Amino acid sequence: MKKLISFDEVSKKIAHKTILNKISFDLYEGQILGLLGHNGAGKSTIINLLLGADNYTGVINVMGKTPYKDRQIIMQDLAYLSDAECLPKWMKVRDIIKYMKGVHPKFSEENAVSYLNKTDINLTTKIAELSKGMTMQLHLSLIMATNCKILILDEPTLGLDLMYRHEFYQLVQEWFNESGRSILITSHEINELENFITDVVFIKNGFVTTRSSLENIISEYCKCKVEVSHFEKLKKFNPYILESNNRENIILIKKEFLDEVESIETIIPNISEIFLAHQKGA
Structure with missing residues (x-):
């Protein structure tokens, strides 16, 4: 090109x-x-x-x-x-x-x-x-x-x-x-x-x-729904919380750490979620 x-x-x-x-x-x-x-x-x-x-x-x-x-x-x-x-x-x-x-x-x-x-x-x-x-x-x-x-x-x-x-x-x-x-x-x-x-x-x-x-930046991340009790174990991987309630967090995390996540549900993130995480330092 x-x-x-x-x-x-x-x-x-x-x-x-x-x-x-x-x-x-x-x-x-x-x-x-x-x-x-x-x-x-x-x-x-x-x-x-x-x-x-x-x-x-x-x-x-x-x-x-x-x-x-x-x-x-x-x-x-x-x-x-x-x-x-x-x-x-x-x-x-x-x-x-x-x-x-x-x-x-x-x-x-x-x-x-x-x-x-x-x-x-x-x-x-x-x-x-x-x-x-x-x-x-x-x-x-x-x-x-x-x-x-x-x-x-x-x-x-x-x-x-x-x-x-x-x-x-x-x-x-x-x-x-x-x-x-x-x-x-x-x-x-x-x-x-x-x-x-x-x-x-x-x-x-x-x-x-x-x-x-x-394509590459979206493929680097995963959007996961995890229990609040499990989130503490993931902090060392610098996840970004997109949504939160008393029972669950929806987080953005790099796919390289996905094996460490006990996920209730896994979703492909969108570019605005990835952008927000980058701006917040995740």
């Missing part, structure tokens, strides 16, 4: 506070990478550095270029979408399509219209008249029509209802399935990413704590 983004020992300080501490990770062609961390972990700073918005120490490589120096070149093949509504509300949909054709060298009007035809958006409608969900669909369609190689999604479904979140991921997945593309996404809705991402990077207090494929 071709490497599209590389962070190598990247650090960032603001005043005397360290925001990122020698972080390293890669994004390859054909990957959908979930960048997951608590508020203030450093996710937004990573995105800002990718967009060339700030300086840093270490090495960041985006398609062979340096974001801080080569931003204009990089942005021809990299696109960014957040939950913020930044489209000019006074324009009609067809007008913003024409505008994009004039300002982006790789924008395809035909592709933009094709993506929008999969939604309920009318080309003659003013952007101000669109719902938040429709505005996000429009913004996404415009970005995908730039034929970028890398798409950065920053909390893209924040504030959207279930239907629009589902339609959003459907549109993105169809675009991604065309060859040679990659996605980096941050989201607080970690459960909805499980059927979307291929890889994860966990960020905690400015450090990268985990880099893994989704």
